[in-house]
Amino acid sequence: MHAKSLVVIDIGSVQTRALLFAQVEDRFRFVSAASAPTSLRGRDPDVAMGVLYALEHLSRLSERPLLDPQGSPIYPERADGAGADRYLVTLSAAPPLRAVIGGLSPDWSLASLRRATAAVPVQVVSTLSVVATDGRRPTEEEWLSALVEAEPDVVLIAGGMEQGAARPVRALLETAMLAARLRPEDRRPLVIFAGNASLREEAVALAGREVPLRVLPNVRPCPEAEQIGPVVEALEARYLERAAGVLPGLSLVQGWASASMRPTARALAHVVRYLSLEAPERAVLLVDLGGNQTTLIAARAGALAQVVRHGSGVGLGILPLYQRRGGEAVTRWLPREISLEQLEAFAWMKALHPATLPQTLEDMWLELAFAREAMAEAWETMTGLWPELSRPTIAFEPILLTGGLFAAHARPGALALAVLDALQPVGLTTLLWDPVGALAGVGALAEVEPGLAVEVLTGRLWIPLATVLAPALEGAVAPDELLFTVEVHHRSPEGATATYEIEVRGGRLEVVPIPSRGETELRRFRLRRPVDLGWGPRRAPRRIRIAGGLLGLIIDGRGRPLQWARDPAARREQIARWLWDVGALGGSL
Template sequence: MTQATTGPRRLPENPDELEVILATDCGSTTTKALLIEKIDGVYRQTYRGEAPTTVEEPTADVTIGVVNAATEVGELAGRQLVDENGLLIRPARGNVGCDAYISTSSAGGGLQMLVCGVVPTMSAASATRAALGAGAIVLETMTSNDRRKPHDRIQRIRDLRPDMILLAGGTDGGTVRHVAAMAELIAPAKPQPRFGGQYKMPVIYAGNQAAIPVVRDVLGNVAELSFVENVRPVLEREALAGARDAIHDLFLEHVMAHAPGYDKLIEWADTAIMPTPGAVGNILQTIARTRGLNALGVDIGGATTDVFSVFSGTFNRTVSANLGMSYSISNVCAEAGFDAILRWVPYPESEKELRNRVKNKMIRPTTIPQTMEALIFEQAVAREALRLAYVQHKQFATTLAGVQQQRTIGDAFAQSGGQQTIVNNLKLDLIVGSGGVLSHAPRMEQTTMMMIDAFEPEGITVLAKDSIFMMPHLGVLAEIHPQAAMDVFERDCLIMLATCIAPKGPPASGKLLLKYSLEVGSRVVEGELHGHEMQRFDLGPDELARLKLVPAAGYDVGAGPGKPLEREIRGGMVGVVFDGRGRPLALPSNTEDRRALLKTWNQALGVYPGHNH
């Protein structure tokens, strides 16, 4: 007999036995539920529903929102998922119940952490990478060379009230004194966690293993200590997995267990609940690993922009907490400058008008553009928010500090010493965009153009968007059934926008940059791309083409300067986009010339059809 259960039930040893999977993402305002079903041997996302998140008073029980969202999905699917007692029905029998329930969460502000390290560019940077990779918001990174007085730092730790603290420092067998000094700042602060005053602050120690006795002696009475592998055991290597796993475990045991109703949610779920950004990172790493890709993901929200990347198997995540499209729009304008935003506007717009638009958005942050001019302005701001977030990501995703780099004599002249970013646009295969301004743009061409302008892809790059921000659900699904997550990711989550072809090299108006031929079935199209020119070729999301590129001397499409390249490519909703504007992208300084070019490019791609400004 089918019965309602609260879990955690033991999942079948063979994940292919799972026929119906319910997945939720408990956000700070909305709980989104998806139904994933096995159809003809392939997993598909079939129905979705949502309900307000109920983590705050008067309900103060997150499972009520989950039940409401699951009930809506069930009604749409014609499948009873919840019984009369408000419990999920498992396993599935006929059109009743589901075989597994999984969830992610960012309710209550997500997972908030304080990171403490010794050297900013070494142990502290590695610890920050571990925290961000686990899906945390890093409130602050505190280091031993901080210029503030000890009592100011102690007060700061008290004021922050993080969910947990990650302490690192020293290579194994290295400094103990500096690690002890950081521990001695945490001890007198007696930090109190955000949720529930009945337990001690969790502190994860991921530093010099020789300092464990000292850390235990200093913090043993004021914190709940966890000891894991050093995030920087030697200068040449990072080891982040131990710290990330401990963060996930403590997130469940402490943060989630003390948030309203989460003890029940943990019981219901068939696998560990993941912080939403951690789950997004998980699916991006899964697709990069299984497809052998270098991938970039971005989620631009109202207040923050998250950037995720996987290059040569190395994962990085950054959170630009001051770059967003509603609550943080004034920060974007302040950081980028009004000139940088106005350079994307193809018609006369004064700085005063721009300031008024920003103020209106701050007064009513949830409004959407009502006119074409307002839409163009908002998408101009989005370009700068994404560009700045990507700059910050590249500065963070670097080779390890303190490691001797092997360099040729040419490198010595070409670049200064120190850390180098591992982000390489010429080796980037896939960019996935999500967040309202990208996912809900009125035209796919607008999303495509925003992503090309902001990230400046080089060579051959596939552009896609997350249809309904499904990536968190799929990130946690990848934990129990990676193939199911890939099936849904490629068939239902991603909307293929375009394949972008952009020669790397200086912008040169009118100069021949590239000769190309596209072979689609029996049809062959040949053409040339010149400087400051954009072209669009229609090729559907399910169509393949054989692409041959012959770049001009000094221009690189991925095989080296001036070297030809041949590859099979897939189309998208926008098709194939040839971008001859040069890399790095530089718009003309003359206002009239710039506006004329913007109009030409927008017309070439059909970005704002019918707009005559």
């Protein structure tokens, strides 16, 4: 029997969200959302308190009591409408796992392990390879020293195609087991073996009863096949198991849930995979940017690529992000000059007070400059692990935007520009905005009630932010050079028509408002120089129907990759012009 109501609790590093889904008339729908600070700071950290505050807030907003007089969640739903049938929990607030990976070949087994660890909050602290990058073969003593020094939570060993090499993989396993036994029993890492199947029994014998071990299918059984899914699931389970031991109050929250807790990224991946299966010919991209974690998930025909970067965001993760990217990378996105001292002061303020919202335009520009670097870093990681995603032929449709950053800003143009700057998509795409973080809830719902999740998604719980047309250009483009013209043709529901001719110039963004009602088409493309609009070089459709959104249509004529002016003052003028084009330069917040 389907649930009539369901609450999803998403515990982030800064905010805890509570999302209510319920049967409303003849459909299962997203009803309401509320949030409260995640109670991980102060003298008595307790994530359960943040959850209860979020549920109390949700009760007031939805006019549905969710807590009993003793302060516990009410379930199942009562006859008077109080409570909910099920409570689910997703989590991204826990610190990442420390991992050591070991394998034979950097291009095969180790590459597969890197893709697996990228999909989970994992920090790879050391890599053991039979053949080092300089061609030298490390000794087993060097492997042992690296394992002891790393103090990992998990050790992953792979390598050897099926019926392939066994001896060097056996040496890696023996060294990993020895290093684990050198640590106190309660601090021994989980060893995951996902290599040559002929070594499975030996791995079990080497571990004995002293070393925790998971034996999984070979991540690389042959050159043409990769199966990292079981490794990702094992890492997620270890992440959640460890989280229960380091986050006070989490075990209590788990007791309220009617299904196993899941990482937030896994819940979001369900949504992305479903949307990619709806239209297998296109790729879907999701960006989840929070206070301490940035996640990118791409999918095409159900095949996932996923990157979770912990210590990257606009809250607690802003300081490690700043240390990795540097002040020059951040300030290149600002329209006004700022000293490194001011930049560092802002970063420290956000790290100490991650829930604060921008109060001025300057604060907004600074926060979104850091957000650009967080997204760009995650995108660089993703395209490094999955190079095929960086090809100009890959156009993402749609791009979904969720997470704390996208819930904290009231300037849609500024958000859209930050995404275009960081990811630099090509072709025709749609930006879909999830300002309340509901997508994680839908993904959690999909694990227990997939039919209801599809019903919620059919209702399109996101806000269309803009349709974007971003041509790829051959060679450098001169400022204000005419690239092409296009007619925007709109027909209202009453039958009235309007046509606008748009001139698209180099280095500029054109924002064309489009009414939310009626039908809009792009017609009569006239190319004035070689460009690729997403249909191949120097090709354009006769007409194509597009949707609008809060911003309407954005035509990005800046080219790919973006070209900055070399002179700092000229670059700031360039950034100011881009902000002006999308309505994010003047006024007040």
